[in-house]
Amino acid sequence: MKNHVLCFGEVLWDTFTDGKKPGGAPMNVAQHLAQQGHEVSLVSRIGKDNSGKKLAEFLKKNDLYGKHVQRDDELPTCEVTVKLDDSNQATYTIPQPVSWDNIKVENGLKKHARKAAAIVYGSLASRSKKTRNTLQTLLDETTALKIFDVNLRAPHYNLENIDILAAKANVVKMNEEEASLLVGGHADQLKNNIQEFQKKYHAKTIVVTRGDKGAMVWHDEKFYEHPGFSVNVVDTVGAGDAFLATLISGILKDRPMDLVLEKACAIGAYVAGKRGANPEYDKDEIKTIKGIAAA
Numbered sequence: 015m016k017n018h019v020l021c022f023g024e025v026l027w028d029t030f031t032d033g034k035k036p037g038g039a040p041m042n043v044a045q046h047l048a049q050q051g052h053e054v055s056l057v058s059r060i061g062k063d064n065s066g067k068k069l070a071e072f073l074k075k076n077d078l079y080g081k082h083v084q085r086d087d088e089l090p091t092c093e094v095t096v097k098l099d100d101s102n103q104a105t106y107t108i109p110q111p112v113s114w115d116n117i118k119v120e121n122g123l124k125k126h127a128r129k130a131a132a133i134v135y136g137s138l139a140s141r142s143k144k145t146r147n148t149l150q151t152l153l154d155e156t157t158a159l160k161i162f163d164v165n166l167r168a169p170h171y172n173l174e175n176i177d178i179l180a181a182k183a184n185v186v187k188m189n190e191e192e193a194s195l196l197v198g199g200h201a202d203q204l205k206n207n208i209q210e211f212q213k214k215y216h217a218k219t220i221v222v223t224r225g226d227k228g229a230m231v232w233h234d235e236k237f238y239e240h241p242g243f244s245v246n247v248v249d250t251v252g253a254g255d256a257f258l259a260t261l262i263s264g265i266l267k268d269r270p271m272d273l274v275l276e277k278a279c280a281i282g283a284y285v286a287g288k289r290g291a292n293p294e295y296d297k298d299e300i301k302t303i304k305g306i307a308a309a
Contacts, residue, residue, distance in 0.1 A: 046259030252291020256283035
């Protein structure tokens, strides 16, 4: 399965003051990869409650509901409270335990992972021992490209688990705040610290997103930078997931990293200009964004 991507982790409802939208970084990445022409499989777990029923309906509508979206008899479907600040930056309140804390190795999941071209995973779903053990089993089973989306959500992580997940990754993606914690140092030391991080974990590609200031990528022993694109931000939910999906797509298609990074920044900016994590792409609008460099 040359371009098949397995996305592992949480699916949930993002609850805003004006309503709920389906979310969760792995699902968001999966949906953006699908919009970019990839076959995707979602590995997660939802409850057998009304929220789970409605989430399953959404996943089916978007061709993301396969046999590896498990159902839990006891734990509820996750509903996250999203608060936006004056700059429309999001913070999250995440309940525990929920259904995706209990993802299991079942229904031929190991065999499926062995066939994937890439597997995307984050740190949030690994907060529980059960799901973390399932993920580590899959990572040990497959030779697929392993992409670690750091995605720290306090207090739902510890540095020991982050260390283990980073050591298994070929690609590590983090934002500036996460980089300051894991890579360390001031912004002017970022390149040196990324290289030290790479020496420790041996990832082929390390990505640091910088919000409206674009992103930096270390790939094949070379740095690439893009200043980002200017949009009127509606909310930042899912913008990083859209960026990551575009980056993965470009890597799997073996496209030049400078062009991959430019497109990833444009798609991330496009999503930041929309409500929710998964707007349908308007190719003309995305082309317009790419024509407007950030100040």
